[in-house]
Amino acid sequence: MSAHKTPTDSDPAAGRVSVTVTEKGPYLVYGRPPFCEQFIMPDPDNESWYFQEGRHFSTEAEPTALCRCGASQRKPYCDGAHVRADWDPQLTASRRPLLDGADKTEGATLTMTDNPQYCVFARFCHPFSGAWTLTELSSDPEARRLAVREASMCPSARLTAWDKASGTPYEFRFEPSLGLIEDPAVGASGGLWIRGGIPMRRENGEFFELRNRVVVCRCGQSANKPYCDGTHAAVKWRDGLQGDPVGETLPEEVY
Ligand code: FES
Structure with missing residues (x-):
């Protein structure tokens, strides 16, 4: 991982992979990105610590329609259940960039931005007294390392750690890819993790903010x-897919 660019100007995923959020139905995925389960795995204290891959799923259909309402019987794919399901498909998220609404925690060598609206309850910010305290203690190299790690593991970019001297954010370099978040510790399935700067748009062509880390709802x-x-x-929504975690998928680290 390295400090580079900002979370909001990530490279568009090779101009190839994209996601369209339909107004009343599924996510439409173009460009055949890799797609697999991503299990939130614990440390010895049972705190969220890393992601582990599970089964892989095809995105060969162009587009591949992924369930957004939570009611499909063919998850992760759409089977048309959104037409009859009891859910509200409205896209109500603010158009403001994530950093516009972010709080800041300051330490000697780090700043951490925090926009709680984007919390997906993955809890990577909890270990070792938490990312906020670790940021405040960032004059200590170990506290700094842990603060950067915890903020960067946040799958939705609610949290981002910034190097104070250079003003650059820390981001893992993800290949453009999709993940189905599974959270065995709370007995729930999480959102669809959209990684690596994949452009996301509405059917009317309006783009959502381009980011390296995005999690969208799939429970409806x-x-x-x-x-x-x-x-x-x-x-405690479950997608009913949970396979066995098969491989660690910590992205490239450079500590
Ligand atoms: S609120 Fe997280 S998947 Fe729906």
């Missing part, structure tokens, strides 16, 4: 659609 119950707002954990 978020109040901040298309983004996930953590409701899946509160209601």
Whole structure:
């Protein structure tokens, strides 16, 4: 991982992969990105610590329609259930860039931005007294390393750590790819993780903010659609897909 660019000017995924959020139905995925389960795995204290890959799914259909309402019997794919499902498909998320509404925590060597509206309850910010305290203690190299790690593991970019001297953010370099978040510790399935600067647009052509880390709702119950707002954990939504985690997928680290 390295400090580079800003979370909002990530490279468009090779100009090839894209996601269209339909107004009343599925996500339409173009460009055949890699797509697999991503399990939130714990440290010895049972705190969220890393992601582990599960089964891979095809995105060969062009486009591939992925369930957004949570009711499909063919998840992760759409089977048309959104037409009859009891859900509100409205895309209500603010158009403001994520950083516009972000709080700042300051430490000696780091700043951490935090926009709680984008919390998906993945809890990578909890270990070792938490990302906020670690940022405040960032004059200590170990606290700094942990603060950067915890902020960067946040799948939705609610949290981002910035190097104070250079003003650059820390971001993992993700290949353009999709993940189905699974959270065995809370017994729930999470959102669709859209990684690596994949452009996302509405059917009318309007683009959402381009970011390296985005999580959109697939349970149908978020109040901040298309983004996930953590409701899946509160209601213990399950997609019924959970396979066995098969391989660690920590992205490239450079500590
Ligand atoms: S998947 Fe997180 S709120 Fe729907």
